[in-house]
Amino acid sequence: MGTTARAPSRATPWSTCADRARSEQLDGRPRRRELGADGAGASRGLFDALGVSSAGLLRPESLLVRLLDAETGRRLDVTADLTRFASRTERHEWLDADAIAALEPDLAGRFRRALFFPDEAHLEPRKALAALAAGLEARGVPIRFGVDVKPSEARSDFVVDCRGLAARDELPDLRGVRGEMIVVRTNDVSLSRPVRMLHPRIPLYIVPRGDGIFMIGATMIESEESRAVSLRSAVELMNAAYTLHPSFGEAEIVELGADLRPTFPDNLPCIRRKGRVLHANGLFRHGFLLAPWLARQVADAVLLETRDADIPERRHA
Ligand SMILES: Cc1cc2nc3c(=O)[nH]c(=O)nc-3n(C[C@H](O)[C@H](O)[C@H](O)COP(=O)(O)OP(=O)(O)OC[C@H]3O[C@@H](n4cnc5c(N)ncnc54)[C@H](O)[C@@H]3O)c2cc1C
Numbered sequence: 001m002g003t004t005a006r007a008p009s010r011a012t013p014w015s016t017c018a019d020r021a022r023s024e025q026l027d028g029r030p031r032r033r034e035l036g037a038d039g040a041g042a043s044r045g046l047f048d049a050l051g052v053s054s055a056g057l058l059r060p061e062s063l064l065v066r067l068l069d070a071e072t073g074r075r076l077d078v079t080a081d082l083t084r085f086a087s088r089t090e091r092h093e094w095l096d097a098d099a100i101a102a103l104e105p106d107l108a109g110r111f112r113r114a115l116f117f118p119d120e121a122h123l124e125p126r127k128a129l130a131a132l133a134a135g136l137e138a139r140g141v142p143i144r145f146g147v148d149v150k151p152s153e154a155r156s157d158f159v160v161d162c163r164g165l166a167a168r169d170e171l172p173d174l175r176g177v178r179g180e181m182i183v184v185r186t187n188d189v190s191l192s193r194p195v196r197m198l199h200p201r202i203p204l205y206i207v208p209r210g211d212g213i214f215m216i217g218a219t220m221i222e223s224e225e226s227r228a229v230s231l232r233s234a235v236e237l238m239n240a241a242y243t244l245h246p247s248f249g250e251a252e253i254v255e256l257g258a259d260l261r262p263t264f265p266d267n268l269p270c271i272r273r274k275g276r277v278l279h280a281n282g283l284f285r286h287g288f289l290l291a292p293w294l295a296r297q298v299a300d301a302v303l304l305e306t307r308d309a310d311i312p313e314r315r316h317a
Contacts, residue, residue: 042293043123050135056210057128059194063095063104064115065244066198079113081198091119106190106245122194122207123288151277158302161279165262171272171279176224176260179285180233181217184241186251189214197240204240213254216241220285229256261285269294271301278302 047054066081086092093116101108103116133143151161151170161167168174191208207215219233234256241248264270264282269290272279278301280294 042296043121043289046132046292046295050132050139052131052135057124057131059122059124059207060118060120062117062120062122062194062196062205063100063107064092064117064196064198065100065107065111066113082113082115085198086115089115089117092117104191104193104195106247107195110245120194121289122205124209125288128288151279157276158305159277160298161277162281164281164283165260167262167279167281170274170277171264171281173265174281175263175265177263177284178221178223178225178258179218179261180221180229180237180256180258181215181219182229182234182237182253183209183213183215183255183257184248184251185212185254186214186248187212188247188250189245195244197244199236199240202236204237206241206244214241214248214251218285224260226260227258229258233258261287271297273301 043058044054047058064082064085086094095103095114095116097109097112099116100111100114137143149163151159151163151167161170165174165176191206191214194205194207196203196205202219205217207217209215216237219236221233238248241251261284262281263284267282267284269280269282269284269286271294272281278298280298283290283294
């Protein structure tokens with residue numbers, strides 16, 4: 001992607017690899033707190049670079065509320081939970097009930113406190129992928145679908161292996177973490193931004209996708225079972241939506257989905273290099289948002305190597 005190329009710096013995670021001494025692999029890992037803001041910024045940068053409008057694809061901001069326990073009706077120490085969460089995050093603002101109502105009128109009177117994250121963003125993955133693919137093709141980048149590639153056999157100076165969990169043949173410490181989600185439709189609730197919910201058991205979120213569509217996700221289960229959504233998970237997700245706003249009780253179920261997230265032992269993404277193959281993987285729960293960030297790390301690494309003429313011989317396919 002020539003349009004996104006910029007001079008790579010020696011300060012990229014590629015060169016600050018924590019595990020460098022441990023193996024011959026380069027292993028770039030971001031600090032946990034850097035991920036959110038960098039990811040959103042990199043996503044915006046990618047859209048801009050490809051001339052693709054991010055309107056409707058990248059929903060800015062998010063709100064975090066603490067749900068009551070819907071099953072027991074137990075009153076929880078809401079502020080203590082939010083305070084604990086706030087102490088582990090940055091760039092947030094505390095909101096009181098009036099401020100919550102001003103931002104999200106449909107949540108008026110439902111929560112006394114919330115955390116507002118102005119720098120966060122949520123991506124609409126299916127539409128975004130289609131738009132980005134169209135942007136690449138418009139710039140003459142060929143994309144071939146339905147081709148089963150073995151990275152070590154691909155002929156090129158560099159090969160970027162981003163096969164997700166399928167790359168376990170080369171990355172044996174990669175594991176799958178099961179996630180389930182539900183998509184519903186209702187015109188009885190309106191939200192302008194994603195709402196994250198501190199839930200008694202799992203952190204969940206509801207993302208408004210426009211036209212009355214809401215995605216409610218996602219469970220996080222240490223299991224590699226690839227079966228359909230379980231009844232327990234569906235109930236958890238639906239309960240969370242219903243607790244956020246009772247009008248979700250009448251929503252139509254549009255889709256139930258389950259998949260495995262490719263995850264390294266520390267739950268952080270990284271790039272590893274084996275010869276001319278760069279493995280970019282471990283995106284775990286944040287692949288949609290962090291893929292542009294990880295791609296930039298790959299591009300920086302390749303540009304750095306090319307600039308430093310570390311490649312003894314250039315081959316042309
Ligand atoms: C229910 C659920 C909800 C989620 N919600 C969010 C969210 O809100 N925000 C977020 O950021 N992330 C979310 N995620 C996580 C996100 O889906 C993952 O982090 C992301 O998909 C990982 O991206 P990836 O490209 O590394 O792997 P994948 O998405 O698995 O993509 C790998 C691709 O490689 C292809 N492939 C495999 N083998 C080959 C081969 N030999 N040749 C060619 N191609 C091959 C596969 O077909 C696939 O298309 C969610 C995940 C789940 C399960």
